[in-house]
Amino acid sequence: MAKRKRLTPPKLSDDEAGAPETKSIFPSYPMGVAPGPSPRRAPIADVAGAAAATAALSEVAAELEAVRAEGRLVQALPLETVVADHLVRDRLTAAVADDEMQSLMASLRARGQQTPIEVVETEPGRYGLISGWRRLSALRALHAETDEPRFATVHALVRRPETAADAYIAMVEENEIRVGLSYFERARIVARAVEEGVYPDIQQGLNCLFGSASRAKRSKIKSFLPLVKALGGHLNFPAAIGERLGLKLSVRLEEDGFATRLKDRLRKASPNSAEAEGALLQRALTEAVQGVSSDAAPVSGSPPVCAPALGEEIAPGLWFCRDGKGLHVSGPGLTKEVEARLRATLEAVRER
Numbered sequence: 001m002a003k004r005k006r007l008t009p010p011k012l013s014d015d016e017a018g019a020p021e022t023k024s025i026f027p028s029y030p031m032g033v034a035p036g037p038s039p040r041r042a043p044i045a046d047v048a049g050a051a052a053a054t055a056a057l058s059e060v061a062a063e064l065e066a067v068r069a070e071g072r073l074v075q076a077l078p079l080e081t082v083v084a085d086h087l088v089r090d091r092l093t094a095a096v097a098d099d100e101m102q103s104l105m106a107s108l109r110a111r112g113q114q115t116p117i118e119v120v121e122t123e124p125g126r127y128g129l130i131s132g133w134r135r136l137s138a139l140r141a142l143h144a145e146t147d148e149p150r151f152a153t154v155h156a157l158v159r160r161p162e163t164a165a166d167a168y169i170a171m172v173e174e175n176e177i178r179v180g181l182s183y184f185e186r187a188r189i190v191a192r193a194v195e196e197g198v199y200p201d202i203q204q205g206l207n208c209l210f211g212s213a214s215r216a217k218r219s220k221i222k223s224f225l226p227l228v229k230a231l232g233g234h235l236n237f238p239a240a241i242g243e244r245l246g247l248k249l250s251v252r253l254e255e256d257g258f259a260t261r262l263k264d265r266l267r268k269a270s271p272n273s274a275e276a277e278g279a280l281l282q283r284a285l286t287e288a289v290q291g292v293s294s295d296a297a298p299v300s301g302s303p304p305v306c307a308p309a310l311g312e313e314i315a316p317g318l319w320f321c322r323d324g325k326g327l328h329v330s331g332p333g334l335t336k337e338v339e340a341r342l343r344a345t346l347e348a349v350r351e352r
Contacts, residue, residue, distance in 0.1 A: 072157065073157070073158070074116050074155050074156070074157060075155070075156055075157075075158060076153040076154070076155060076156075077119070077127060077153060077154055077155075077156045078152060078153055079136070079139060079140055079143060079151075079152060079153065079154055081125055081126055081127055082117075082119055082127045082128075082129055082136060082154060082156070083122070083126070083127065083128050083129060084129050084133060084136055084137070085129075086120070086122065086127075086128025086129050086130075087128065087129070087130065087164075087167060087168060087171055088189065088192040088193065088196060089133060089171075089189075100134075101134070101137070101138060101141070104134060104135070104138045105138045105141060105142055108135075108138055108139060108142060108151075109142060112150070113135060113139065113154065113155045115132075115135070116132070116154075116155040116156050116157050117129065117130075117131060117132025117135055117136055117154055117155070117156045117157070118130040118131045118132060118156065118157050118159050118170060118171075118174065119156045119157070119158055119159065120158070120159055120160065120161060120167060121158055121160075127156070127158065130159060130161070130167050130170050130171050130174075131170055131171045131174035132154075132156075132174070135154070136154055139151050139154050164196075164198050165193075165198050165199065165208060168189070168193055168198055168208075168209060169208060169209060172186075172189060172209050172210070173212075181239075182238075182239040182240070182241070183220055183221060183224045183241075183243055183246055184224055184227065184228065184238045184239055184241050184246060185238075185239055186209075186210065186221045186224070187221050187222070187224035187225045187227070187228045188228045188232065188238075189209065190202060190205040190206055190209055190210075190221065190222075190225070191205075191225060191228050191229065191232075193205050193209065202222065202225065206218050206221060206222060220243065220247065223246075223247050223250050224246050224247070224250055225250070226250040226253045226254060227241070227246055227249050227250045227253060230253045230259040230262075230263075231249075231253075231259070231262065231263065231266070234263045234266045234267065235266065235277065236270075236271060236272075236277055237271070237273070237274035237277045237278075240274035240277070240278060241278065241281070242278075245278065245281060245282060245285070248285055249281060249285060252285060252288055252289075255288075258288055261284070262281075262284050265280060265284060266280065286321050289321070318331045318333035318334060318338065319331040329342065
């Protein structure tokens with residue numbers, strides 16, 4: 001069997017080993033092989049790519065403009081550019097309790113503004129408030145207190161209501177959903193909207209501003225209108241007037257002289273709390289029902305009987321009435337058993 005011959009690579013000379021011929025010819029390519037030319041895209045591909053990018057950018061810009069026009073874009077507006085009294089406010093300033101405002105300020109301080117307010121652009125760079133009065137007021141108070149830049153702006157949706165009526169509806173609906181208005185505040189905003197010429201009459205104002213409310217609720221709001229008209233500027237805490245008391249006062253205010261006497265009493269007493277003002281209104285109403293006055297001397301004779309429709313019902317069929325003589329209890333619910341329990345309670349109080 002023939003022996004296979006082993007092949008060995010040729011040996012290079014010292015000169016060749018130090019500087020191979022290929023390296024001397026192609027110094028930039030150590031392996032002695034030059035890469036081929038880089039592939040180029042066809043010009044039509046460049047044109048198509050640029051056109052696609054331009055189209056995508058135009059689409060994004062159009063969508064952004066549509067979002068802005070429809071009032072769906074939240075913007076950070078400087079506080080001083082927002083006018084709080086652009087509309088007649090439905091919520092009375094005095095109705096916002098201090099503890100509620102402090103709670104809102106604490107929330108804004110800890111978590112920032114979570115819900116934007118609604119505004120309308122009245123002129124370039126100026127905005128009128130539609131809804132969010134409490135949030136705007138709290139942010140202004142925080143900025144005045146801390147001077148921190150994060151409280152210098154308010155997050156807002158810039159709406160474009162077609163009419164003033166649309167702006168009023170947006171304000172009322174926002175407050176109805178979030179907190180709810182008192183009957184006095186509801187009646188007041190209807191009256192003010194009619195005064196401002198937003199609606200031609202009370203009925204249309206009611207139907208538009210509170211169109212989602214039941215007919216019974218709109219009827220109650222309408223019943224508060226005499227109270228708003230007669231005592232609106234003389235009450236310190238009108239939002240605290242309950243439904244029952246307000247309806248009774250509205251009926252009584254239609255009588256000659258009652259409104260004048262009540263305004264005089266409010267002026268002289270100047271109640272400093274909602275409770276004190278409510279008690280004054282209740283006394284005036286009861287005295288009008290009984291035909292007596294707190295300024296008059298006590299009338300001799302048997303104490304008057306409470307009229308169920310005009311007294312304060314504390315239990316089914318059981319009514320309280322207060323007049324210049326004191327407190328009276330009457331009604332079909334005043335059975336012998338109830339009387340005995342009342343006597344026992346009063347006796348226990350006296351012995352303490």
